[in-house]
Amino acid sequence: MKRGEIFEFFRRLAEANPSPTTELNSGNPYQLLVAVVLSAQATDASVNIATRPLFEHIKTPQDMVEFGEERFRDAIKTIGLFNTKAHNVIALSRALIDQHGSQIPRTREALQLLPGVGRKTANVVLNTAFGEETFAVDTHVFRVCNRIGLAPGKNVEAVEAKLEKRVPQPFRRDAHHWLILHGRYTCKARLPECWRCPVADLCRYQPKTLEPSARPARTATPRSSAARTGSGRTAATPTAGRSRSRPTRLP
């Protein structure tokens, strides 16, 4: 996408949703950090279900340490990788108490030294809690950036570097939220909903998905036909001109 197109892309997403934010529930930076750690390879909805009652009384690292790993593990057992995540959350809470006076550090380097905190988690916390212009690349951001030609890259680091370079002001602070929400609700993984997309004319993805009433009648099994575009090609199938890359590692 050209510079002018990128500006227009974000201008339209901003017009539709002027104040985007994370869908993870939290009441302070510490709770946000815990929620983001828990959300790795899990849906925000599943994390919110588990954290809603917990965050009523766990508001600080000290609260978490006193609550204890065993009870915390039990409280988040509906979330994937709950054993490892419970261990990391208790360890990072202890590190915050011992090394940061129970405050959340405001640099990526210090955040990434905490147990269970990778670059994506650090970027989300810096952006959402502290308003930094960081670009957290999750599976939605990675897919959208490659699919539409906004910031193609073979791995999350390459996509993040291109976003750093290409996203203009005044959209830099909220860009990653717009991209996540666009990927989650419109530019979906299996079948992007191009027929109702506000940025379809700016996007490089071809052929665009036709609206349901304009698609040929189904002749295949429900499973295979559900993912077909108007051309009969599966929407998720990479073609020349679009990257075949998937995230090699989600932090």
Ligand code: SF4
């Ligand atoms: S037109 Fe389709 S592929 Fe392009 S951004 Fe919109 S939903 Fe995604």
